[in-house]
Amino acid sequence: MTEQEIIEITNRVFEESFEIEKEKLHPQAHIFQDLGIDSLDVVDLVVALQKSFGVNIRNEEKVRNIRTLQDIYDFIAEIKNEKERQSY
Template structure:
């Protein structure tokens, strides 16, 4: 899966499942603040990622994930 496909899938479910405005989605966007994701949303996000990408995520995976770009990179690493 290419990085572009990963980004597109993540952005699509952020828009569809989390009702994030497409204008708010950028690589620099802070997941917690800009996208207004709370702790319950993060759980939902993990479930969505696991089902869409067939990868397993744990809490430690998110230690250094601050921006959407960090998140894209995490998923890309998990898939490789």
């Protein structure tokens, strides 16, 4: 999966699940302060990302460190790469 694909899928989650306008979805956008995500949304964000990327991140400690969209892109890339490595 390319970085661009990760960005597109992640942004689609924010648009569809959280009704956030495309224009606000820049990599440095703070998901809590700029995009209005709250504690309930985080649960749904995890569910939506798991579904969209076919990963299991619910118990990943690193989820707690996510602040910006770029953090999500990086986190997903890391998880996907790890998954691909393990499959070889």
